[in-house]
Amino acid sequence: MPTYELALMLRTMPKPELKTTLTRISHAIFNSGGIIRNIENLGFRAMPYKTSSHSVVHREANYFVFKIDTATQAVADLKEEYSRDVDIIRQRVYKVQEKADHKCTLEEELLPAAYREDVQKMIELGKTQVNRFTYKFKYNSGLDYYPFQK
Amino acid sequence: MALLKSLSIRNIFSITHRAAVSSLRNYTTPAVAEDDDSPVDIVNPYKKERRQCILCKLNITPDYKNYRLLSQFQSPYTGRIYGRHITGLCKAKQALVESEISKAQNCAYLPYYYKDKAFLKDPKLFDPENPIRSHRF
Ligand SMILES: [Zn+2]
Numbered sequence: 001m002p003t004y005e006l007a008l009m010l011r012t013m014p015k016p017e018l019k020t021t022l023t024r025i026s027h028a029i030f031n032s033g034g035i036i037r038n039i040e041n042l043g044f045r046a047m048p049y050k051t052s053s054h055s056v057v058h059r060e061a062n063y064f065v066f067k068i069d070t071a072t073q074a075v076a077d078l079k080e081e082y083s084r085d086v087d088i089i090r091q092r093v094y095k096v097q098e099k100a101d102h103k104c105t106l107e108e109e110l111l112p113a114a115y116r117e118d119v120q121k122m123i124e125l126g127k128t129q130v131n132r133f134t135y136k137f138k139y140n141s142g143l144d145y146y147p148f149q150k
Numbered sequence: 151m152a153l154l155k156s157l158s159i160r161n162i163f164s165i166t167h168r169a170a171v172s173s174l175r176n177y178t179t180p181a182v183a184e185d186d187d188s189p190v191d192i193v194n195p196y197k198k199e200r201r202q203c204i205l206c207k208l209n210i211t212p213d214y215k216n217y218r219l220l221s222q223f224q225s226p227y228t229g230r231i232y233g234r235h236i237t238g239l240c241k242a243k244q245a246l247v248e249s250e251i252s253k254a255q256n257c258a259y260l261p262y263y264y265k266d267k268a269f270l271k272d273p274k275l276f277d278p279e280n281p282i283r284s285h286r287f
Contacts, residue, residue: 007214007257042215048261061258065215092257094214104206106240110282 001069002095003037008082009047009061009090018062021087025066028081034070054086061089067096203239204275205247212246214253217260222275223247226265235283238276 006029010021026036042063050059070078075093082091113119141147205212212220223232231251234244254260 009258040215042259047258048266049258051258063259090258092253094253097211099211102206102242104200104202104240105242106203106206106238107201109240110201 001034001071004068004070004075005094005096006066006068006078007092007094008064008066008088009051009058010064011056011058011087011089012044012060012062013087017087021085022064024085025082025088028078029066029068029070032070032074032078034068034074034078036066036068038067040065040067051089053089058089203243205239205243212243212250214250214257214259217254218269218272220247220251220254221260221265221269222272223251224260224265225278226270229261229263229265232276232278233281235281235285236276236278238282 008025010018013021022039026039029036042065044060044062046060047058050057051061052058079091079093082088108116139146210219214220223237224230225232231248234241237244237247239247251260255262260266
């Protein structure tokens with residue numbers, strides 16, 4: 001089961017209602033055979049742009065991030081279910097990125113162009129292709145002149 | 151008179167110096183002297199430290215939830231993501247920053263066309279006026 005992050009924006013509502021909405025959301029995850037690793041509350045704040053959902057315009061939202069483990073097949077069903085929920089303004093599901101062991105390549109990128117690997121590759125590629133500045137068409141007629149009117 | 155005197159003194163000095171050198175040369179064998187003076191294999195003490203981008207140096211992985219950090223890579227006027235020649239990030243981190251910014255904008259954490267006015271006074275990580283390579287335009 002891959003790990004997903006479910007970013008939810010919930011509409012403005014009093015706390016007890018928010019609680020029932022959150023339990024409803026989590027029950028949907030449990031019913032689809034998923035587990036919740038963590039719920040983050042990013043707070044209630046003004047959205048950077050107004051969003052209309054279920055024919056209501058929202059300018060503020062409660063931001064929540066659910067970290068869930070669920071089957072890939074179940075994600076589409078969850079999204080469909082949440083899209084019908086009037087309390088959810090917006091929802092996004094992202095796969096959690098794995099920690100990549102990556103070394104900084106800035107030093108190689110700051111080298112002069114001729115020393116950079118990608119530039120060297122381009123030069124090599126250019127050598128295998130026809131040089132359009134020096135290319136001259138050959139008629140292959142066996143004659144040293146052009147027999148037709150130009 | 152003074153000039154002559156100084157000249158003669160210098161001459162004497164040079165002569166005695168030459169004599170001393172020649173006498174030294176007779177005593178020491180040239181092979182040994184060369185061996186001592188030969189270059190020694192050491193690591194270059196003047197080699198510059200490997201440059202790293204700011205995110206790699208501080209070991210930060212950009213995340214769409216950390217939108218305050220991401221907003222520092224955006225123009226305060228247009229919300230445009232600054233290019234690699236301005237931010238000074240390595241290719242991988244720049245690609246990650248760009249994808250995370252678009253994620254954050256999609257999640258309504260970040261605006262598309264401006265910068266949140268609460269973040270306008272955040273410290274500058276780079277100077278857009280002095281790019282590493284010149285602007286395209
Ligand atoms: Zn880097």
